[in-house]
Amino acid sequence: MSRTFYRQLHQLLQQQAVVVATVVRTRGSTPREVGAKMLIPETGNPIDTIGGGAGEAKVCQQARSVLQTGKNQFVEIDLSGASQRPVEGVCGGWMQVWLERWSGEAAIDLAQQIVQQLQVGQPGILVTPLTAERSSYLVSSLPEVTTPVIRSAPSSPCKPLDTSAKGADASHLALLAPLPLPPVLLIGGAGHVAVPLAQIAHLLGFQVIVQDDRPDFACADRFPGGTVLWAQPIESIVELPPPARLYIALVTRGYQYDLAALQHLRQLLDPSFPRYIGMIGSKRRVQCVWQALQRSTGSSSWFNQLRAPIGLDIGALTPEEIAVSICAELIQVRRGGTGQPLSLGFNPTEWSIVHPPRSIPQSIQVSCFYEDSTWQHHQQQQQS
Template sequence: MLIPFYRQLAKSLTAGPVVVATVVSTRGSVPREVGARMMIDAEGRSHGTIGGGAGEAKVIEAAKTLLTTGNKQLVEIDLSGAPDRDTQGVCGGQMQVWLERWSGKEAIALAQQILAHLEAGQSVTLVTPFEQERSPYLEAIRGPDPRSSFSELLHPPPTLLIIGAGHCGIQLAKVADLIGFQVMVQDQREEWANRQHYPQAARIFTTSIATALTELAQHTQLYAALLTRGYQYDLEALSALLKREIPCTYIGMIGSQKRVRKVKRTMEQAGFTAEQLRSLHAPIGLSIGALTPEEIAVSIAAELIQVRRSERIKE
């Protein structure tokens, strides 16, 4: 979850130096992937995880020393379980974790710059040089020598736009935030679309759906959940979403089979093709017998995960 991580990093840096530990290579079976990260702040507190257990404890101890010395370090974590070696687990693989101390105004500015890109739905490449005298920086094009640096394309989290700020939307925002989506809400009823109901939301739109989507035009991974209070609102939202220049990764619509058929029929009469409507997930969510708003939120979140993971497999 990159946005919470860099938000915490920027905050922690105001209190002192922070060590960022990043998994830069793996082999065999390991608990985390390349790019997994955690931080150890000036008070020795850790945020995030690179897999837990003895391996993570080893990294934290090394990071506490590095907070003082500032000397970059590559930590080897052996999870082979071999009896003749000092191993940190029995998963079967090995991990290399790079420890880098971030400190000062330049580091704060870099963390804030990364945040600005990610919150705007833009990917950005972070380069971490392995040389002691060089600091991390952003690269417009991935070109550094991989032998002398770790270059990582940081993707923004997918954005879930909840259209319709009712009871199901309130519960869905909680679950979607928990599974790593950047949550946004659109509903022209300010008594529903507000911070009290949606403290997780990065943005709340009380304008029309068309106006809201113009502000999200650059978001490349937009998921939309139509949880509106009526048929006419579904039509308005679907029309705007299907006309979007960058196609939505996911569009789901709540409602009965009868309502779904009526919406699709009306959309086809308005000129939208069956192919355009075929990607609509309706009724929304995986079929798990959900009844309450909380259960419906879980079923929708499960479908979001299913779509998100299948998109990663395509990549």
């Protein structure tokens, strides 16, 4: 979850107890993924969502009980339409949500520590024992995790954890959520498109950097709070975030600035490549830049991943619409979408609902959440 989410949690905890609801298991088609969270305070409206509808209403209702009793618990949401109360939803799947009560000085300190580490980009892992007796805690590395089900850390952060420790049982379920370092969007150019682009990117959780050599354009009056402004030529940038977190959108005022930016970015990053790089412009402008690159650098494969013209084809005309088009492509790359209409090829008359079993077998499951919602699951079935 984002720094904004934990900042809101920290602010709420100053005045009241809060239930943090987290999706810990899913099956079939569900509105949110494992790791999605929402906040249910004692007073006031919930913050964020785990899917909305009657299923979320059920979670909020159960959260009131957790707020009163202090006993953390699971809530199951049947979205298959097979339950006795089909109004929970008809997405076709099943969700299990963990409700944990946060309150008191320890919770305030934990939320504040998470916010501070996210602010400076310091890694950490939020461990949530899925048991009524224990509360979440923060560690800097896997060996510090004290949940008994953890026996050893994986050699690679993308491998499942070993949960084969003797004596482990369902009471030692744990959810591991490494603090997500935000993706960074570098916007080259601070013109008309850059303003709504920065605004929307902020809403999407990007850390935004705007570069333009015109101080009157790259100024705080035009961009949302939190935007890093670089009112210097792009050649003055000497260091960039790690390529895996870096997205670049070139929306400069002329192809010569695009050319200078691409040449400089290549010098900084090559042989690595950012997660995304796109350039605005007509096909003619893109062709001019490409031909100039060929003359100056030869047939460099580094530029082959350049997305130009930038954005998805939604018929955008205004700066705001163009910004939406660009952000849609950013989401597509970040989340691994196709960019196709969800309705394409869907025939509801041929769709059948697969009902999940009424009872879920006991299991040991350690869920590891990595950046960009990549989850690794490892289950060891326990015979009852």
